[in-house]
Amino acid sequence: MIGLEFDPLVVGDPKLKGEDVLLHLYGINPEVSKWWDLAALACLLLCVKVIFYLLLKYKERASLSIHKLFAKATFQHHPKRGSLKKEQFVSYSKRHTTLNPLSSQEGLGSPLP
Incomplete structure (x- = not known):
């Protein structure tokens, strides 16, 4: 828009320069390099x-x-209730069970002679 001239809104007024439009309408200073703005954006x-x-x-x-x-x-904001007492954890998950050999599970001895 630098170097351009625009027709005025009211007939008889002077033509508007592109620099004035940038500075007053959009608040962009045409004297500041765009590369500083691009560097700030990259940062x-x-x-x-x-x-x-x-x-x-x-x-x-x-x-x-x-x-x-x-x-x-x-736990600090709630009064102590019976439901918050420490209870022993019971897991029904197969993931957290200890693995035993099949011979001990069936009550048999070792299959090796």
Whole structure:
């Protein structure tokens, strides 16, 4: 828009210069180089990528700390009830059971002579 002239909104007024339109209508200073703006944008993008990388890298550690903090706060705010007493954990999952050899499960001795 630098170097252009536009017809005025009211007939008889002077023509509008492109520099004036940029400066007053859009708030863009034509004296500032676009390369500084592009460099600032690149720096912002780089900073955001580094921040997201660090967040993903330390997500597990941070989420564990946050869960501990919320659990501690929850137990401090609630009065002690019978349902919150420590009970022995019973797992019905096959994933957490101890593996035994088949011979001991069937009550047989070792298959080797």
